Amino acid sequence: MPDILHYAFAQKALVAGMLAGALLAIMGVYVVLKKMSFIGDGIAHSAFGGVALGLLLGVNTTLAAVVFAWVTAMAIGISKKRTRTSEDALIGIFFAFTMALGVIFIGLNKNYNGDVFGYLFGDILAVTNSDVYTLAAVSVAVLMCVYVFYKELLFFSFDEEGARVSGIPVDFIYFLLLTLITASIVASIKVVGIILAVAFLIIPASAALLLTRKFKAVMGIAVGISLVSVAVGFVFSYTLNVASGAAIVVTATVIFAIITIFSRVKK
């Protein structure tokens, strides 16, 4: 066991990292299968505007980021259904708009400090008890929703129109999925950062899809890849003294590359 794990703060960091990793990996399966990677990107970046607003107003930044990102996700979802503009163009517009607002909020903030960069890139060692509790609570709530709406989320991901004909409340499921993705991203950004949360949402699920053709197995393997990436990335981060979020995502990407090569050779 690396020396650092003797310290309570390091144990807390590892627990937080694994919680975030597992949560993002599970939501990532839906994101990848429903081809929603770009919307995940848009939601994560809109959290930047929320964090900057929270700092400006002096309120809880995580709460501000959740509200800001959720409103953005709903705005993208509603605009997609009500306007003629394509979904990817809408995401691009909201993505830029919320980032721009974030920059303006930082400019308006006389007490500006470097906190916002902690959110952009994540700092696993700066995770507090309250961050871990928030992450645990969000994980339980998101996983309960995934359990209760498992069938509906599966049908929606595979065949949206067929699900609608079968009587699945497709619009509700779409907004529920956006909400669960938002909650998972925002609860995880303190650990892996806004920019890297999206990579973490996509990489483990994409790698798992190369290894199995069973839906539940994809979820299990994605979580496994996430946990290994967090553990290995954490040790690298400590050993090489580099940013933890980046080390975790690089590890996940290397695992993805190995699995890709392995699955091609197997073919």
Place this chain on the structure above:
Amino acid sequence: MSEKIIVLKNVYAGYDGIDVIEDVNLEVDKNDFLGIIGPNGGGKTTVLKLIAGVMKPSKGEVLVFGKNPSQFTREERMKIGYVRQETVFDASFPISVIDTVVMGLFGGMGPGTRITKKHLDIARQALEKTGMQGFEDRHIGALSGGQKQRVFISRGLVNSPELLILDEPTTGVDVHNQAAFYEMLAELKKGLNLTIIMVSHDISMIADEVNKISCVNHSIHVHGEPEGVLSDEKTCEVCGIDPKYVFERKHAHKLGEHRHE
């Protein structure tokens, strides 16, 4: 008099405020096998979506089993089986044949309920109806186009519907298997007492199986028995039917008449 299970009255519908179909009137009787033909972009799929309740008309009235299908209750939805082209699905989606068919039951089960042996047995029975027993555990992407389409028809049949709607079901099915596919549909219709509405490009194939044909090209130009619809060259021109086919059909009939003489 036959029971009318579908009635479209002066229906207009489209996308983004632009109507694709205008002033469509259509009546479908119980146990009809209706083939919908027409050029691409003419609104065939739009008509199906209106009947399935996936789309609402911008003007006019759609009644299925005497009710607006977009206001169907969960139980009422079970009366419709809806089958799309198998090519619209992601073949790499991690799902088995049996799980694909079971999905058809989800709408009636409600959130929080789990899939049990009873549901799997119903799905197996639906697979037997299309001759796909033995494929339960195969990955959906590992099947041929025709096999996939049979799986999706099994999903459409899993709730024992009264009405089966098929949107170009033979896209992706190779030519040799198309005749067998239509024969299977005709047998299902007879055995399960179904009303079937099917959009198709294969005019020559469906003419022998269906009892009614509608030609949709922004409106319904003709609706009637295949012989009547396909014998009028002007109608065929409007509906994008190859005149060569009409010629061949007439020619075949003339040859038949000569033989009788």
